[in-house]
Amino acid sequence: xxxxxxxxxxxxxxxxxxxxxxxxxxxxxxxxxxxxxxxxxxxxxxxxxxxxxxxxxxxxxxxxxxxxxxxxxxxxxxxxxxxxxxxxxxxxxxxxxxxxxxxxxxxxxxxxxxxxxxxxxxxxxxxxxxxxxxxxxxxxxxxxxxxxxxxxxxxxxxxxxxxxxxxxxxxxxxxxxxxxxxxxxxxxxxxxxxxxxxxxxxxxxxxxxxxxxxxxxxxxxxxxxxxxxxxxxxxxxxxxxxxxxxxxxxxxxxxxxxxxxxxxxxxxxxxxxxxxxxxxxxxxxxxxxxxxxxxxxxxxxxxxxxxxxxxxxxxxxxxxxxxxxxxxxxxxxxxxxxxxxxxxxxxxxxxxxxxxxxxxxxxxxxxxxxxxxxxxxxxxxxxxxxxxxxxxxxxxxxxxxx
Numbered sequence: 355x356x357x358x359x360x361x362x363x364x365x366x367x368x369x370x371x372x373x374x375x376x377x378x379x380x381x382x383x384x385x386x387x388x389x390x391x392x393x394x395x396x397x398x399x400x401x402x403x404x405x406x407x408x409x410x411x412x413x414x415x416x417x418x419x420x421x422x423x424x425x426x427x428x429x430x431x432x433x434x435x436x437x438x439x440x441x442x443x444x445x446x447x448x449x450x451x452x453x454x455x456x457x458x459x460x461x462x463x464x465x466x467x468x469x470x471x472x473x474x475x476x477x478x479x480x481x482x483x484x485x486x487x488x489x490x491x492x493x494x495x496x497x498x499x500x501x502x503x504x505x506x507x508x509x510x511x512x513x514x515x516x517x518x519x520x521x522x523x524x525x526x527x528x529x530x531x532x533x534x535x536x537x538x539x540x541x542x543x544x545x546x547x548x549x550x551x552x553x554x555x556x557x558x559x560x561x562x563x564x565x566x567x568x569x570x571x572x573x574x575x576x577x578x579x580x581x582x583x584x585x586x587x588x589x590x591x592x593x594x595x596x597x598x599x600x601x602x603x604x605x606x607x608x609x610x611x612x613x614x615x616x617x618x619x620x621x622x623x624x625x626x627x628x629x630x631x632x633x634x635x636x637x638x639x640x641x642x643x644x645x646x647x648x649x650x651x652x653x654x655x656x657x658x659x660x661x662x663x664x665x666x667x668x669x670x671x672x673x674x675x676x677x678x679x680x681x682x683x684x685x686x687x688x689x690x691x692x693x694x695x696x697x698x699x700x701x702x703x704x705x706x707x708x709x710x711x712x713x714x715x716x717x718x719x720x721x722x723x724x725x726x727x728x729x730x731x732x733x734x735x736x737x738x739x740x741x742x743x744x745x746x747x748x749x750x751x752x753x754x755x756x
Contacts, residue, residue: 422480422724424454425473427466429486429513431458433624434657435687435707436484439512442713443482452720461623463487470497474504480723481508482716488513488579494524502528507723511535511716514580522742532729532744534715537737540750541686541705542585546592548703548752549652549684553593554600560682562647568597569608570650571636572616573658575624582624585654585686586616608640608648624654626661633665641669642679651683656692656704659685663700674699688753696755703754711748 426443428436440456447454455473459466463486470481481501487493494515501508507530515533516524525533553560553568560568572590575582594604607615619628633651640646651666653659663683666672671679680699685692688706695701715736722731730744739745 422452422454422720423478424452424480424482424720425457425470425478426454426482427457427459427469427473428484429459429466429488430461430623432460434660434689434691435655435709436512438687438689438709439484439712442710443716446713446717447720450717450721450724452724459486461486461621463493467496467500470500474500474506479506480720481506482720483508483510485510485513485515488576488581489515489517490578491516491520491524495527498524498528498531501530507531507729509534509716509719509729511712514538517580525742525744530729532719532746533742534712534719534746534748536581536707536750537739537747538580539584539588541581541707542588543592544705544750544752545585545589545652545684545686547596548705548754549589549650549682550593550596552682552702553597553650554602556682557602560649562642562649562679563645567603567606568649569640569646570605570652571608571633571648571662573629573632573651573653573662574616574618575654575658576622577618579622582618582654589652589684590615605650608636608646619658624657626657626664629653629658629661630665631661633662634668637665637669647681649681651681653683653685656685656687656689659683659701659704660691660695663695667700672700688751693753693755696753703752706751706753708748708751715746715748 424447426440426447428440431437431440444454444456455478457466457469457473459469466483466486470483473481481497483497485494485497494510497510498508508528509532510525511534514535516522525531557568570590572586574586590605597604617629617632619625621628636648640648651659651662653662663672666681666683671681672683674680676699680702682702683700684702685704686707688704692701692704696703718733719729722729733746737747737749739747
């Protein structure tokens with residue numbers, strides 16, 4: 355699916371200067387994450403040298419980073435993870451002396467298209483796009499066509515621009531196009547493995563009503579979103595595989611009338627509010643008093659995990675006081691808020707989606723454009739898709755505490 359190279363961590367560190375089947379212990383980050391940290395530390399001393407060399411080369415060629423005018427388009431500012439990427443990318447572009455303008459589409463594709471038109475008409479020479487309609491070839495191709503007509507590059511990030519079945523259709527249609535994101539199934543697989551192992555080790559404690567089964571709730575971020583689909587599917591499938599191999603029954607969705615086996619944020623915002631509302635309603639019927647308590651909560655992102663935990667707190671669960679009943683809650687992103695919830699004993703684990711790493715990779719591609727190079731020049735050390743040569747993957751990592 356992708357090329358995994360240990361040198362990718364070093365490359366990212368150097369750039370810092372530019373800074374399912376239907377329903378089917380305080381730890382540290384994974385060994386892979388620790389190894390990446392070692393690589394990053396080794397490369398860190400070279401960061402300033404790399405930054406100075408790039409700037410000097412640009413000067414010799416008579417090119418200036420400050421000549422860049424970049425439009426950066428976010429699907430919404432309200433997404434906690436996207437906010438982290440925005441903070442890191444803003445800092446990286448400022449450090450590089452690159453002029454940029456951020457835009458908030460507020461989850462509206464039409465708004466984002468109009469913003470792109472405005473940016474192009476006012477002189478933007480690079481588009482960095484976190485597309486609203488994830489996985490839609492029509493939506494992403496329309497943006498590529500706008501960029502191509504203007505003769506400027508476009509870098510998509512985070513949200514898929516095409517489905518697996520149409521992989522490469524959009525990204526292969528324009529030679530000044532690239533994508534920086536994640537290998538969508540990876541987070542689901544890692545979350546499922548984390549959940550499965552946790553349950554095997556703590557089965558009796560999690561099985562609150564002692565019926566020999568674990569009842570779970572699933573909060574899905576957005577219908578049709580590739581990341582949401584795979585996280586929803588594999589988190590349960592992989593957990594079930596580990597459970598059955600250990601002689602335990604598969605997970606059981608708490609509401610037998612819900613054949614989807616998830617509750618989705620209808621606004622597509624992966625929001626804490628949506629998860630909180632759902633969980634509050636769920637707990638009014640499914641609770642310890644009725645002997646049908648939800649015993650596990652799986653969320654597509656940390657924002658929804660926060661919302662679910664807030665609802666649990668309101669009912670006296672997951673207070674982190676050592677005496678209240680703790681319902682295992684798992685998310686994705688490893689946001690600062692989620693890390694704090696884990697440290698406080700209110701959340702069990704998450705899958706780190708590297709906001710800094712994503713921002714650094716985007717910044718690296720931006721440097722290429724500023725220097726008149728091909729967008730993907732010098733990216734051999736990145737994790738690049740085996741199928742699409744202009745698609746960069748930022749690895750995930752398991753996180754259960756510091």
